[in-house]
Amino acid sequence: MGNEIEVLTQIPVDLDRDSLFRRCHIKAESEYASQFEVILEEARHVARSKAVYREAFIDSKGEETVTIDGVTLVSRALRSILEKVERVFPYVATCGIELDQIKLPGDDLLKQFWLDEIKATVLDSCRANLNNYLDNRYALGKTASMSPGSGDVNVWPIEQQRELFSLFGDVNKLIGVKLTDSYLMVPNKTVSGLRFPTEVNFRSCMLCHRENCPGRSAPFRKEMWDSIQRDSGVQSTKTV
Numbered sequence: 001m002g003n004e005i006e007v008l009t010q011i012p013v014d015l016d017r018d019s020l021f022r023r024c025h026i027k028a029e030s031e032y033a034s035q036f037e038v039i040l041e042e043a044r045h046v047a048r049s050k051a052v053y054r055e056a057f058i059d060s061k062g063e064e065t066v067t068i069d070g071v072t073l074v075s076r077a078l079r080s081i082l083e084k085v086e087r088v089f090p091y092v093a094t095c096g097i098e099l100d101q102i103k104l105p106g107d108d109l110l111k112q113f114w115l116d117e118i119k120a121t122v123l124d125s126c127r128a129n130l131n132n133y134l135d136n137r138y139a140l141g142k143t144a145s146m147s148p149g150s151g152d153v154n155v156w157p158i159e160q161q162r163e164l165f166s167l168f169g170d171v172n173k174l175i176g177v178k179l180t181d182s183y184l185m186v187p188n189k190t191v192s193g194l195r196f197p198t199e200v201n202f203r204s205c206m207l208c209h210r211e212n213c214p215g216r217s218a219p220f221r222k223e224m225w226d227s228i229q230r231d232s233g234v235q236s237t238k239t240v
């Protein structure tokens, strides 16, 4: 394998109580506040977010493939977006398995929801720290990122998580993240993908037909979608 794999573990976590109250729709004077704070305090104590990344260079590009260190990623959209890119940064960032070890009553869906929001906040912080670290270390300038399973289902199929993970060897051993048989990542608050310097304005949401998605960060771009689908014979398949 060409370039060194780096694991980041000393990632600062900002679990601000008032922001989390807002995120979880909890009023400070409500009966829920003290219950939430018990979970928050434990989360602050155990949270250990982690990230792994590597710098990698593209070996070759096919009609709808990109090969990196002998690993072939299959996605016409990815191939198209990487047209002028030679250097990429595969990554996996996670809230960490430690937060899954907080014991909550199995039937208390409200507390499960609170913990999930805490985990999401830890992941947001982890991802931001990883991006800052890469920006500073490699002076990346403008970048974009793409992930298996984001956008419409055939944009970069989620099954390609396996190939992305293979760029790191044993991701479970490195940062405790496992892939299920259906290619979901555990812990659930984990993200993976390729980040790369580019002058192109790109977000996966531009290739996603999903309506009313609360996470949408950019409008659907029909001309981008059409240009990637052109000549591929691929039919539009909407995210459900």
Ligand code: SF4
Pocket (backbone or CB within 6 Å): 150, 151, 152, 204, 205, 208, 209, 210, 213, 214, 215, 216, 217, 239
């Ligand atoms: S619109 Fe929503 S589902 Fe589609 S890529 Fe963006 S965040 Fe994901």
